[in-house]
Amino acid sequence: MTTKTNALITGANKGIGLETARRLAAMGFKVWLGARDAERGEAAARALRNEGLDVEWLALDVASDDSVAAAARILTAQVSSLDVLVNNAGIAPGYVDALGDDGRYERPPSRENVEDMKAAFDVNVFGPVRVTQTLLPLLLAAPAARIVMVSSYLGSIARAAGNSPSPNVMGYGSSKTALNAVTVAFARELSPRGIMINAAAPGYTATDLNAHRGGRTVQQAAGVIVQLATLEAGGPTGGYFDENGPLPW
Numbered sequence: 001m002t003t004k005t006n007a008l009i010t011g012a013n014k015g016i017g018l019e020t021a022r023r024l025a026a027m028g029f030k031v032w033l034g035a036r037d038a039e040r041g042e043a044a045a046r047a048l049r050n051e052g053l054d055v056e057w058l059a060l061d062v063a064s065d066d067s068v069a070a071a072a073r074i075l076t077a078q079v080s081s082l083d084v085l086v087n088n089a090g091i092a093p094g095y096v097d098a099l100g101d102d103g104r105y106e107r108p109p110s111r112e113n114v115e116d117m118k119a120a121f122d123v124n125v126f127g128p129v130r131v132t133q134t135l136l137p138l139l140l141a142a143p144a145a146r147i148v149m150v151s152s153y154l155g156s157i158a159r160a161a162g163n164s165p166s167p168n169v170m171g172y173g174s175s176k177t178a179l180n181a182v183t184v185a186f187a188r189e190l191s192p193r194g195i196m197i198n199a200a201a202p203g204y205t206a207t208d209l210n211a212h213r214g215g216r217t218v219q220q221a222a223g224v225i226v227q228l229a230t231l232e233a234g235g236p237t238g239g240y241f242d243e244n245g246p247l248p249w
């Protein structure tokens, strides 16, 4: 059993999740690096251990009830509580294929693929619900656990309907809108029980998700996630933030 403060990040074998794992481990957390693929997970954990960080990988496919249950069993055998959960794993099916040569998104809602939408919801919405529900006993065993839902500016209805609307990415965007709603719903139940849970918008970041078209670095993107994962006791809960503060839903 480890008595160190423990953090689990889903989908942490690359991209924003990997950088978040690096940052939290550098702050002194024991980091459990969730990955759905053993080779990728082990390689990522090894790379961070080579930097002197306390990181182990955990087999975790957020789209599978069995995988999430197995991960919870493994974690429960090794830690008595979970201080931080970052629901980071995410996909944007069809997004890259719909980018034009100039990098603009070119698939309007009238041509959205419903199977792609279902896949996005399974990972981006039901994944965090599954993982949060299953790990709740460990989270409640921590003095004041923090949960971060990695959302997106594209989840904001206010931005989509505003004067300078974000790209009209219906499937992925609505999955993040649903994730925002899930964040608020969990906050209503869990904040009175001492858990702080917030949604983060990391910004358009160069990762595999967008064929590295994003303009931000993973170091920049991880900033708001780390902020929300390490909030002072009594900090905000049930909110939606970027690195500069609260965002409109």
Ligand SMILES: NC(=O)c1ccc[n+]([C@@H]2O[C@H](COP(=O)([O-])OP(=O)(O)OC[C@H]3O[C@@H](n4cnc5c(N)ncnc54)[C@H](OP(=O)(O)O)[C@@H]3O)[C@@H](O)[C@H]2O)c1
Residues within 6 Å of the ligand: 010, 011, 012, 013, 014, 015, 016, 017, 034, 035, 036, 037, 040, 060, 061, 062, 063, 087, 088, 089, 090, 091, 123, 150, 151, 152, 153, 201, 202, 203, 204, 205, 206, 207, 208, 209, 210, 214
């Ligand atoms: N990049 C951006 O511009 C941007 C902007 C706003 C929000 N976000 C959000 O940030 C988060 C991280 O994205 P990223 O940009 O870092 O993308 P990424 O580099 O593609 O990383 C996504 C991670 O999620 C994992 N993943 C996918 N499906 C999974 C599943 N079923 N179970 C477990 N892990 C799974 C991937 O694992 P594999 O390697 O096995 O595929 C990978 O580790 C996502 O939630 C994304 O929506 C990204």
